[in-house]
Amino acid sequence: MPAETAEQLMRSRYTAFVLGREDHLWRTWHPRTRPARVEAGDVEWTGLAILDVVPGGPADRTGTVEFEARYVGPEGPGVVRERSVFERRGGRWTYLEDTGSS
Numbered sequence: 001m002p003a004e005t006a007e008q009l010m011r012s013r014y015t016a017f018v019l020g021r022e023d024h025l026w027r028t029w030h031p032r033t034r035p036a037r038v039e040a041g042d043v044e045w046t047g048l049a050i051l052d053v054v055p056g057g058p059a060d061r062t063g064t065v066e067f068e069a070r071y072v073g074p075e076g077p078g079v080v081r082e083r084s085v086f087e088r089r090g091g092r093w094t095y096l097e098d099t100g101s102s
């Protein structure tokens with residue numbers, strides 16, 4: 001079932017990173033900004049916190065989701081903080097770009 005909100009798509013993409021589902025990441029990435037190959041990475045994702053959602057609701061065309069994702073990698077634990085922009089394409093939410101991360 002397609003995500004009804006930008007936040008729902010953000011959460012499903014986080015889960016895809018956790019499970020290594022590169023196919024889902026590729027399908028939900030906007031074709032204008034999607035790389036030729038999508039890789040889930042080699043870290044263990046350990047938690048997600050949604051910090052802000054603007055607007056990204058069921059009736060919106062765009063939305064921004066700010067989040068923190070915790071992980072453990074070869075160098076130890078870390079946190080990624082990002083503001084992801086989502087856009088509807090063909091009636092479905094897609095990930096467009098990251099407007100800032102740390």
